[in-house]
Amino acid sequence: MENGGSRQAGMAELQEVQITEEKPLLPGQTPEAAKTHSVETPYGSVTFTVYGTPKPKRPAILTYHDVGLNYKSCFQSLFQFGDMQEIIQNFVRVHVDAPGMEEGAPVFPLGYQYPSLDQLADMIPCILQYLNFSAIIGVGVGAGAYVLSRYALTHPDTVEGLVLINIDPNAKGWMDWAAHKLTGLTSSISEMILGHLFSQEELSGNSELIQKYRNIITHAPNLDNIELYWNSYNNRRDLNLERGGAVTLKCPVMLVVGDQAPHEDAVVECNSKLDPTQTSFLKMADSGGQPQLTQPGKLTEAFKYFLQGMGYMASSCMTRLSRSRTASLTSAASIDGNRSRSRTLSQSSESGTLPSGPPGHTMEVSC
């Protein structure tokens, strides 16, 4: 009995362990040199870091991080993942830090008016102008996904594609506000932000990853700045996306959410508002709030197929990645019942997934 009991306890412990994919850079695969710049904009200065060199006739990959993070804590695991190198060597990357989130940022003075998310989006043209870049593929998480979507709505001609992780395109309703205010009575800002980034299961599991991010956020010297970005996120306007309506994203979009993420419902709803012929929906199995941190390999593979669908990364260029995996579409049905057009890509933990080809088509690929 005792043995059975302790075995059961052991299994319960085992189930709570979240496996994080690891595949560091190979010897010889060194990270490219980075150059950090700041530009003045009508809404204050913004800092961004450029990796790689511009490639002729190719857009830049531009990232925007979520609240509580900066470009490194949000995207380093993904962009330094071994398999990602084959993709990103073909693109220059611009990683934006929201104002006051860059490493070593001083705390804003009391009374400082932090930009709204719409104003953060309006800073992006200043960055592109400074770099003389005319087109981007945006990769955003949470608040950053909202900022990039807003930018894409106002500057559709400059956005070739969007990867939106954990996007919530809706303004907070009064029910959300009531819940937010109640939580605020008992929780610190850092706990509220952790609850935005990770699921309750992940937080109570307290894995090394959670300990790391709890530590980063709780002890951030710029926590007051983080609170300002958090407030802007909570005060966001509705993007007013409407399928077939005037306000819609025109470029190919890959929506990504973990199947245990706090924002799963919001992303599902967002999918229902986008053009199904332009949208792929990737729900990642066994994944919590930050799939780019915990499942960079699967996300890299999805990103590869997304780029291929846009006409980049011909399969002949994809040497190691292409040969090392078999991709198969495990589920091809839109969650809103429009089976014929948009794609839902549910990933199982064992198999890779994802079709190539333009969004709106379903394909099974073995490469």
Ligand code: BEZ
């Ligand atoms: C990049 O190569 O784009 C990258 C490297 C380190 C951190 C984030 C991004």
